[in-house]
Amino acid sequence: SITYTRPERAPRHALVLREAAVCVTTWGSGYRLGSTMEFSGYAEGLNRTRLDALRRGAAAALREPEGPEVVEEWWGWRPMSMDEVPLIGPSTRWSNLLLATAHGMLGVSMSAATGELVAALxxxxxxxxxxxxYAPARFGL
Structure with missing residues (x-):
């Protein structure tokens, strides 16, 4: 993702530019373009091609696609399971560990339900x- 200081003509609400696969998020002092995902194994570091795609996608749809100043360019891991179903439940290896991971791109949207399930467990x-x-035991975890 790329975080900017807020442009003067920023969208009032978060939006998704579907064709460009760009999410635009605004808040009082900031503005973010994000939403890329690649399967690159464990390669670390920013992918300039992906960041440029965010910029091009925003430029094609927004009057002011970038903020005045880049605050941060960021990447991070998206934990996923092999079957794309989250791992939620007790570890088979440690009796004092409950896992709640591997939500892929749905971590925020699944957070409340995951929290309720973990509390019950x-x-x-x-x-x-x-x-x-969701049991981690399906993978021997």
Missing amino acids: AGRGAPAIDPAP
Whole structure:
């Protein structure tokens, strides 16, 4: 992602530029272009081609696609499981560990439901959903 100081003509609400696959997020003092994902193994570092694609996508759709100053260019891992289903539940290896990971691109949107499921699995009531499909044990974890 690329974070800028807020441009004068920033969108009022977060939006997704579908064709360009660019997410635009604004807040009081900032502005961010993001939403790339690549399967690159464990290669680290920013991919300039991806950052340039964010800039081109924003330029094609927005009147003021970049902020006055770049604050940060950022990348990070997106933990995923082999079956693309999150790992939520007790570890088979350590009795004092509950896992809640591998949400891929859905971590924020699944956070409340994951928190409720983890709380139930930690002994705070019955789970509202069947935890079996998310069990880390399916991979021996």
